[in-house]
Amino acid sequence: MNIANYGWNEHFQQEWNERASTQMYPARIIADHGQLVRVMTDAGDLLVNRSHAKQHEEVQLAVGDWVALITDSSFNTTQIYFVLSRRTKFSRAAAGLETKEQIIAANVDTVFLIQSLNRDFNMRRLERYLIATWESGATPVVILTKADCCDDVDEKISIVQRTAPGVDVHGISCITKEGLDQIQVYLRKGKTIALLGSSGVGKSTLVNTLAGEELFKTNEIREDDSKGRHTTTHRELILLPNGGLILDTPGMRSLSLWESSVGMETMFGDIDELTASCRFHDCSHQSEPGCAIIEALEAGTLSVKRWESWVKLQKELAHIDAKRDNKLQQKEKQRGKQLAKFQKEFYKERV
Ligand SMILES: Nc1nc2c(ncn2[C@@H]2O[C@H](COP(=O)(O)OP(=O)(O)OP(=O)(O)O)[C@@H](O)[C@H]2O)c(=O)[nH]1
Ligand SMILES: [Mg+2]
Ligand SMILES: [Zn+2]
Known part of the structure; x- marks a missing residue:
């Protein structure tokens, strides 16, 4: 069955049996082209219009989602009927003024967090990606690219290991091919890997190398500001020749956290424990006795850098929470107004 190669399994089948009607058929969203999404069905792929999502209009569709389709052959149209529950979901707070969740990928098993060893190496950024990945339910793996441009690969790997204890870390090069065999173990039939990281770190080059062909365009990084050019512009899931699905994504400029309780707990649980054992429960951890x-x-058991990260992240999360609360309040206020208007009209009619 084709969709089994794309990750369809017992788990989804069970939900399918409970929810789907006979004219529906399952498909996985494999590419995001804005208004259109490409889906893979048992009979091959096709493009579907997002706005034809029938029942769950409030559900945001994401690459990796499994959906139920119905094709109306007389009109030659296909509609998305519902989205199956996601096993994992990688989100960030959408860029812009509005407080909104943006789902980057769904039903991902492993996230390759990619940084390059020559110019993109940044542990504070990695912390953020790790939090979001743990939160998503997928397993993070750190991939350090361009080992051919770096003299101290082992040292960099141990720096990452300190930031991400218990997480697999690999140094690779798509030029010398070093480290690529270590990555093969994650590529298994029906398993989905998402590649995330800044522009120019070599995500598409890695996909092309693993696929053995030039599936995606790659590009030189601009030398002047080393920011890259955002060569990849959409998310796309590729079935690799020897099994395994790999999702290439456009480089992210920043990753604003959306939900993070699980991720923060996994990454900084020890700091939470410490703060809980301060003498004063409202300790500001600045000068209080018994802090x-x-x-x-x-004592050096907590590194200053980790502590600074924690403080910064807490501030950011509090800010997002406040923005969300505000949005909720506004919504409720609006609902209250609508209700009042409705009541007024209702009574007017009766008088
Ligand atoms: N030296 C070296 N260069 C590499 C390696 N991998 C990728 N590159 C180069 O890095 C540049 C950027 O690679 P891409 O694969 O386009 O980067 P990307 O992460 O997909 O970038 P976006 O699509 O913009 O997010 C290209 O010039 C690649 O040839 C590597 O292992 N070693
Ligand atoms: Mg790319
Ligand atoms: Zn304290």
């Missing part, structure tokens, strides 16, 4: 954080910083 477990100050003690740990002085």
Whole structure:
């Protein structure tokens, strides 16, 4: 069955049996082209219009989603009927003024967090990606690219291991092919890997190398500002020749966290424990006596950098929460107004 190669399994089949009607058939969203999405069905791929999502209009469709389709042969149109529950979901807060979730990918098993060893190496950024990945439910793996441009690969790997204890870390080069055999173990039939990272770190080059052909365009990084050019412009899921699905994504400029409780707990659970053992429950961890954080910083059991990250992330998360609360309040206010108007009209009619 074709869709089994694309990750369809018992789990989805079970939900399907409960929800789908006989004229529906399952498909996975494999590419996002804005208004249109490309889906893979048992009979091959086709383009479907997003706005034809029938029942769950409030559901945001994402690459990796499994959906139920119905084709109306007399009009030659296909509609998305519902989205199957996601096993994992990688989100960020959408760029812009509005507080909105943007789903980057769904039903991903492993996330390759990609940084390049020559110019994109940044542990604070990696922390953020790790939090979002743990939150998504997928397993993170750190891939450091362009090992051929770096003299201290092992040292960089151990820096990452300190930032991400327990997470697999690999240094690779698509030019010398070093480290690529270590990556093969993640490529298994029906398993989905998403590649995330800044522009120009070599995501598409890695997909092309693993696929053994030039599926995606890649590009030189601009030398002047080393920011890259965002060569990849849409998300696309590729079935690799020897099994395994790989999702190439456009480079992200920034990753604003959306939900993060699980991710923060996984990454910074030890700091939460420390703050809980300060003498005062409202300790500001700055000068209070009996502050477990100050003690740990002085003893060197907590690194200053990690503590600074935690403080910064807490501020950012509080800001997002406040924005969300505000949005919720506005919505409720609006609902209240509508209700009042409705009541007024209702009584007017009766008088
Ligand atoms: N030296 C070296 N260069 C590499 C390696 N992998 C990729 N590159 C180069 O890095 C540049 C950017 O690669 P891309 O694969 O386009 O980067 P990307 O992450 O897909 O970038 P976006 O699509 O913009 O997000 C290209 O010039 C590649 O040839 C590597 O292992 N070693
Ligand atoms: Mg690319
Ligand atoms: Zn304290």
